[in-house]
Amino acid sequence: MAFLDHALEPPSYGWQDNEGNLIKPSPNQLWKEFFFRLNVFKDRKNWLGFFSWLKVLCLVPFFLLFVFKFFSLWMLLIAFLYSMIIMGTHGTIWYHRYCTHRAYQFKNKFWRFFTQNLTLKIIPEEIYVVSHHVHHAKSDKPGDPYNAFGGFLYCFLADVNHQPISKSLSSEDYDRAVLLMKHTGLKTNCYSQYQKWGSLAHPGLAIVYWIINWGFWYGIFFLLGGHALACTIFGAAGFWAVGVRTFNYEGHGKGEDKRRDGVDYNRKDMSINQLWPGFVAGEWHNNHHLYPKSARTGFMPYQVDFAWCYIKFLNMIGGVSFYRDSKKQFLEQYHQPYMKNKEAVTNS
Template identity: 70%
Template sequence: MAFLKSVLEPPSYGWTDEDGNLSRPSNGRIVKEFFSRLNVFKDKKNWLSFLSWFLVLALVPFLGLFIFKYFSITGLIVAFVYSMIIMGTHGTIWHHRYCTHGAYTFSNKFWRFFTQNLTLKIIPEEIYAVSHHVHHALSDQPGDPYNAQGGFMYCFLADVNHQPIARNMDEACYKKCVNLMKHVGVTPNSFKQYQKWGTIANPYRTIAGIILNWGFWFLAFYLLGGMALACAVFGSAGIWAVGVRTFNYEGHGKGQDKRREGIDHNREDMSINQLWPGYVAGEWHNNHHLFPKSARSGFKSHQLDLAWCYIKFLSMIGAVSSYRDSKKQFLLEYCSKEAIIEPSLNYAKVKPALVRAK
């Protein structure tokens, strides 16, 4: 816990005020902090934050071309499905359940690379994964990088203001930080390179990977449907990249206690289950906070979990070698009438199982 409290670079306004409560800066100060930490001319260690928003801006021309030149109802449907469902589900599969929580393991590096690049690469793994460990350790407490009690802008601009890793770690702490991402496949900077760039990821390898990813997908969609399809997909990916930054504010009740009896069973924080993120991305957030290392978070019969469907399918074809599934434990502890309990098993002693895929 002590390490996770110090692994992120604190904003200039700090995590807490003078009384030890959550620091609640004004929107103006949040925006000022945002532009300060995007400034690569002031400090090249800002490169990763700058890159993540540069990629969003780079998608704007594609959106404009789609709207004003290539618009069609078919293209609109494609854009909706790609941004809301495909991009959303992939974010849950890759960034959330794998990069952060290691809820499943791949059989080999090919399937990890395949899953990593299933969609346009927009959010660097480092920005998401390390800070999300902190989010779970300090959920809705000071130090939570996207604490909804800080307000909408506090969460919306968190990837720049609150999520980058600390820049003054000693070598031992840096190694611990790297260890959080050792399974992801990102070749880490040496400690000396970290002191230069302020990140785990190397800028040259990161940018090269994005160029190759975007080039492949642009060519693929262009060959499938010309500029109209390519612009629809790339433009909609930009919409997703902006929209996803609003999720944690909404997913934690906009800073208020919106948990409902019989629906949101986790009472340790303000996370809530929402139908839209649940159905389009498998993000049943309150369930996830109960069992963060589970490869499935849609535990109830009505909770469709497309991310879990993908992981389960990969396990069936041998691409995923193991996964954790906490559904039985959830049903037993919170919905005992729905649980199917074999008499020979004492599920009261069962912890989330690591399932070996056959």
């Protein structure tokens, strides 16, 4: 816990006041922090946040081409499937359940590489993983990088304002950050390189990887359906990249207590199970906070979990050697006692 207290670079407005209460910055403060941290000319250590949003901006022309040149109902359906289901589910499979929580293990590096590159590469693992560990340690409390009590912009701009790792880690703490990423296959900087770039990843390698990943997928989509299909899918990926930044605000009740009895069993934070993120991405968020290391979070019959389907399928064909599944534990510890108590109250 001590490491996670200072693993992230604190914003200029701070995490909490002298009484320990969350500091809720104004929209002006949030935008000012955002553009300050994007300024690579002032500080090259801002490169990762700038790089992440640069990729989003690069997808805008594809989105405009899809809307104004290649639009059709078939293309709209493809865009929906790719952005909402494929990109969403991949985010859950790769960033959430593997990179952060190690809910399953790949048999070898091939299956890890295959899964990592199933879609366009947009979000750097480093920004997601370290900050997500902090999110679970401090969920809905000061220091949570996407604390819904901070408001919509607090969450939407979090990947730049709150999620990057601290630029002043000791060598020992930097090694701890490296260990959080070691299983992902990320080639990390040595400590002297970290002191230069302020990140685990090296910008040169990140740029090369980006070019190869996007070039490969554009070529595949072009061969399948020409520029129309390629622009549609790239534009859809850009839509997802913006939309996913709204998830934790929604997934924690927009700063309100929206938990429901018999649906949201975890009461340690404000996370909630939502039908839309659950159906399209397997993100049953309250279940996940209850069992963060489970490779399955769709515990109830109606809770479709495409991410779990992929993990289970890879296990069946030998690509995944180990996984954790907490469904039985959830039913025994939470759902069945709830139903028995509900029945007893009804019959009394």
